[in-house]
Amino acid sequence: MLFDCAALTIGLYASYISRLPANNQFNYGRGRFEVLSGYVNAVLLVLVGALIVLESFERILDPQEISTNSLLTVSIGGLVVNLVGLVFFHEEHHHAHGGSGSCSHSQSHSDPHCHHNSHDHEKHDEHASVSHECHEKSLASHDEHHEHHLCDHQSIIDSCKIGSSNSHDPHDNAHDHDHDHDHSSHAHHQHDAHHQHEHCDHSPDHRCHDHHHHANPHELQYLDSKSDSSLGKSGSQQRTPVSGQEEPKKHHHHHIDHNMEGIFLHVLADTMGSVGVVLSTLLIKYKGWLVADPACSIFISVLIVSSVIPLLRNSAEILLQRIPRAHEQDLKEAINDTMKIKGLRGIQNLHFWSFTNTDIVGTLHLHVSDKIDTASVKAQVLNTFQDVGIKDLTVQVAVHEFQMRSFGQFMPCRQQDSLVFIAFKTSMSSNCEG
Amino acid sequence: METPRNPDDVDFGLGTSDRRYTYWRQSSFHQQSQEPKTPISIVTNDATKPLLSRTVSSIDIPPEIDYSFDYQNDTIFEDPKRKLSDLDSVLSIFRVIRSGSRQMRRLFLMISLNVAYSTAELAIGLFTGRVGLVSDAFHLTFGCGLLTFSLFAMAASRRKSDHVYTYGYKRLEVLAAFTNALFLLFMSFSLAVEALHAFIQDESEHKHYLIVSAVTNLLVNLIGVWFFRNYARINIVYRKAEDMNFHSVCLHVIADSIRSAGLILASWFLSLGVENAEVLCLGLVSAAVVMLVLPLFKATGGILLQMAPPSIPSSALSKCLRQVSAREDVVEVSEARFWELVPGHVIGSISLQVKEGVDDRPILQCVHGLYHDLGVQDLTVQTNYD
Numbered sequence: 001m002l003f004d005c006a007a008l009t010i011g012l013y014a015s016y017i018s019r020l021p022a023n024n025q026f027n028y029g030r031g032r033f034e035v036l037s038g039y040v041n042a043v044l045l046v047l048v049g050a051l052i053v054l055e056s057f058e059r060i061l062d063p064q065e066i067s068t069n070s071l072l073t074v075s076i077g078g079l080v081v082n083l084v085g086l087v088f089f090h091e092e093h094h095h096a097h098g099g100s101g102s103c104s105h106s107q108s109h110s111d112p113h114c115h116h117n118s119h120d121h122e123k124h125d126e127h128a129s130v131s132h133e134c135h136e137k138s139l140a141s142h143d144e145h146h147e148h149h150l151c152d153h154q155s156i157i158d159s160c161k162i163g164s165s166n167s168h169d170p171h172d173n174a175h176d177h178d179h180d181h182d183h184s185s186h187a188h189h190q191h192d193a194h195h196q197h198e199h200c201d202h203s204p205d206h207r208c209h210d211h212h213h214h215a216n217p218h219e220l221q222y223l224d225s226k227s228d229s230s231l232g233k234s235g236s237q238q239r240t241p242v243s244g245q246e247e248p249k250k251h252h253h254h255h256i257d258h259n260m261e262g263i264f265l266h267v268l269a270d271t272m273g274s275v276g277v278v279l280s281t282l283l284i285k286y287k288g289w290l291v292a293d294p295a296c297s298i299f300i301s302v303l304i305v306s307s308v309i310p311l312l313r314n315s316a317e318i319l320l321q322r323i324p325r326a327h328e329q330d331l332k333e334a335i336n337d338t339m340k341i342k343g344l345r346g347i348q349n350l351h352f353w354s355f356t357n358t359d360i361v362g363t364l365h366l367h368v369s370d371k372i373d374t375a376s377v378k379a380q381v382l383n384t385f386q387d388v389g390i391k392d393l394t395v396q397v398a399v400h401e402f403q404m405r406s407f408g409q410f411m412p413c414r415q416q417d418s419l420v421f422i423a424f425k426t427s428m429s430s431n432c433e434g
Numbered sequence: 435m436e437t438p439r440n441p442d443d444v445d446f447g448l449g450t451s452d453r454r455y456t457y458w459r460q461s462s463f464h465q466q467s468q469e470p471k472t473p474i475s476i477v478t479n480d481a482t483k484p485l486l487s488r489t490v491s492s493i494d495i496p497p498e499i500d501y502s503f504d505y506q507n508d509t510i511f512e513d514p515k516r517k518l519s520d521l522d523s524v525l526s527i528f529r530v531i532r533s534g535s536r537q538m539r540r541l542f543l544m545i546s547l548n549v550a551y552s553t554a555e556l557a558i559g560l561f562t563g564r565v566g567l568v569s570d571a572f573h574l575t576f577g578c579g580l581l582t583f584s585l586f587a588m589a590a591s592r593r594k595s596d597h598v599y600t601y602g603y604k605r606l607e608v609l610a611a612f613t614n615a616l617f618l619l620f621m622s623f624s625l626a627v628e629a630l631h632a633f634i635q636d637e638s639e640h641k642h643y644l645i646v647s648a649v650t651n652l653l654v655n656l657i658g659v660w661f662f663r664n665y666a667r668i669n670i671v672y673r674k675a676e677d678m679n680f681h682s683v684c685l686h687v688i689a690d691s692i693r694s695a696g697l698i699l700a701s702w703f704l705s706l707g708v709e710n711a712e713v714l715c716l717g718l719v720s721a722a723v724v725m726l727v728l729p730l731f732k733a734t735g736g737i738l739l740q741m742a743p744p745s746i747p748s749s750a751l752s753k754c755l756r757q758v759s760a761r762e763d764v765v766e767v768s769e770a771r772f773w774e775l776v777p778g779h780v781i782g783s784i785s786l787q788v789k790e791g792v793d794d795r796p797i798l799q800c801v802h803g804l805y806h807d808l809g810v811q812d813l814t815v816q817t818n819y820d
Contacts, residue, residue, distance in 0.1 A: 002622065026739070026740070027770070028773070040616060054572040054573070057572065058569045067452045111644055320606060321775070322599050323600045353600070353601070394783040396816055397794075397816075397817070399795065424514055
């Protein structure tokens with residue numbers, strides 16, 4: 001129990017600290033705390049699960065008599081507490097299962113400030129404070145119901161994040177939102193009209209809204225172009241048509257807050273643990289099966305570990321600076337689009353990585369021929385990548401001539417549509433007086 | 435103590451008296467020869483190259499990956515291919531271990547020793563029906579799992595960067611070190627809980643066969659400590675990604691041996707008739723493990739959190755920033771952000787607002803030169819005209 005509290009505290013602390021602005025130490029801000037705490041939570045859960053399995057093996061080998069009476073009341077009490085926590089993480093639960101393993105990072109309830117230009121720190125603060133206010137409001141409204149568990153506060157913050165983008169009723173609202181998307185396109189249009197500003201905020205992450213039952217690719221297309229136009233770009237020329245083959249991939253564009261998912265899994269693990277304890281206590285009491293207890297715990301810990309693994313993998317991928325899974329396809333298209341820009345000789349040092357589950361940071365070096373206007377090329381590239389949701393892009397433009405002289409030689413040659421660079425490193429002397 | 439501008443000086447003069455560097459002098463001879471030195475490798479081990487020599491392209495950006503865009507077979511996005519490569523990587527671990535550095539072979543030896551020992555323990559425990567032995571064996575295997583993860587990270591981190599992991603796999607070592615540190619913290623936590631448990635229950639039944647197993651365990655772990663003695667310090671100046679991983683492995687082994695030593699001590703004290711000896715020993719062990727691991731935990735956590743590189747003091751960075759912004763043609767400098775991919779590989783991006791109509795090439799060159807001298811190997815400079 002103490003251990004659980006510790007883990008939950010890590011999550012709470014992380015979600016608090018990740019709202020602090022960037023400083024000298026944290027050049028990108030502290031959003032990574034959430035990812036890291038998600039990872040830590042996942043690792044701890046795996047460790048605990050493994051330990052429980054080991055202990056259960058021991059107990060199978062050496063069954064022990066357990067006093068059932070007090071255990072039953074304690075375990076039922078724990079179950080109730082955990083169930084209350086679980087109710088609040090209902091949202092998280094949805095997303096966690098929607099992701100179904102393969103690609104499910106980033107959050108769906110992204111509050112606005114995540115998507116604003118993260119360069120703007122004042123804005124950042126403003127939004128953060130707005131959402132904090134919102135937290136307090138809903139804290140006030142919810143306090144009488146539940147004030148005994150740490151995770152409850154957490155969940156209020158969480159649900160409030162959902163609420164802050166829509167309205168102040170945290171629970172039903174988010175559901176309505178999803179259903180509008182899912183079932184009726186009419187409702188969707190209306191919805192769009194009503195929540196125009198919200199879609200501006202969300203647009204790059206548009207596909208994050210649950211498209212579980214989304215059968216119609218055209219509507220998806222519509223959503224995309226809508227988001228583009230709300231950004232002020234003409235999306236139709238940039239975006240290649242969504243082919244049917246890609247469609248299944250789009251379904252996986254769910255966005256999960258790692259921290260919250262970690263906490264949710266913790267609470268879920270606890271709940272399942274309590275259920276297991278209650279079950280096994282009953283079995284021991286009425287059937288006299290001493291093996292029931294270890295068997296239950298093995299079963300439950302296996303379940304927990306298997307449910308943690310997606311979180312573990314996703315957060316580890318972010319920590320390892322992988323190209324964000326949810327944007328892989330988009331990025332590839334964007335790169336292909338970029339390659340079509342006239343006068344561009346090549347791209348180098350192309351790096352995209354997600355700083356948190358929503359913020360994607362990219363850097364790339366463009367090599368252009370010297371006859372072209374570098375500013376326009378850069379603007380085009382920036383636009384292309386902004387359309388796929390990369391707000392934080394640093395582009396270094398190097399004119400080709402210069403490249404030959406000082407950086408080595410790059411000889412781009414087109415071979416069957418594939419661009420190959422041959423780089424010769426040349427030693428040279430720097431002529432910089434720093 | 436370390437001049438930030440020139441970390442390589444330490445190898446040749448400054449730091450030779452500093453004991454924290456001793457491991458470096460020894461290991462560098464073995465590892466450098468196996469390090470692929472192609473200029474194409476993404477994480478070029480610049481720490482081993484002279485940074486300051488002006489004749490060797492001081493503003494060179496390592497050519498790194500050339501992103502070839504229209505590949506005929508879309509390898510990234512197809513699962514079967516990747517699975518194949520995963521399988522390949524698993525198979526290649528053994529190849530890599532054979533060709534790998536001495537430390538890696540030692541780690542492999544260490545793990546196999548542990549596994550052999552725990553299997554023996556398990557078998558004995560099962561046949562003689564001693565549950566304590568079985569649980570001990572399980573716990574040993576548990577720790578082995580993490581060591582195996584470290585080994586896997588070492589093997590995998592040699593892979594070149596691909597289109598999914600554009601920075602390469604070096605960070606896996608940092609992650610493995612972090613996970614190891616986390617595990618050790620968890621272990622110390624559970625030891626503390628065990629101590630509390632013992633304090634409350636005050637059961638002083640002790641099993642003699644457990645003492646035997648603890649002694650054997652201690653011996654096995656001491657071999658491990660001897661293997662990684664170069665890393666057996668709490669504070670290490672990390673130069674490469676491997677350092678972190680080896681350090682974590684070393685700490686793991688040390689923590690294990692401390693734990694066995696604590697158990698032995700506890701049983702000895704108990705046999706002497708000291709009250710609450712187990713509580714005392716376990717508490718001490720858990721405190722010691724926490725003390726040991728925290729620096730590593732902080733260092734790895736800092737890297738994973740994209741903190742500003744600790745190897746470059748922030749005063750140097752801000753001085754550099756001032757130097758850049760003092761240039762006549764630079765109007766404003768924004769978004770100067772630096773982070774460490776792995777220890778010894780600093781990446782930065784900076785955005786400059788340049789006066790209209792000025793040629794940005796000398797600016798670019800100058801900025802690259804300045805930051806490269808500082809140790810930033812991978813810089814992206816964006817120049818915007820007013």
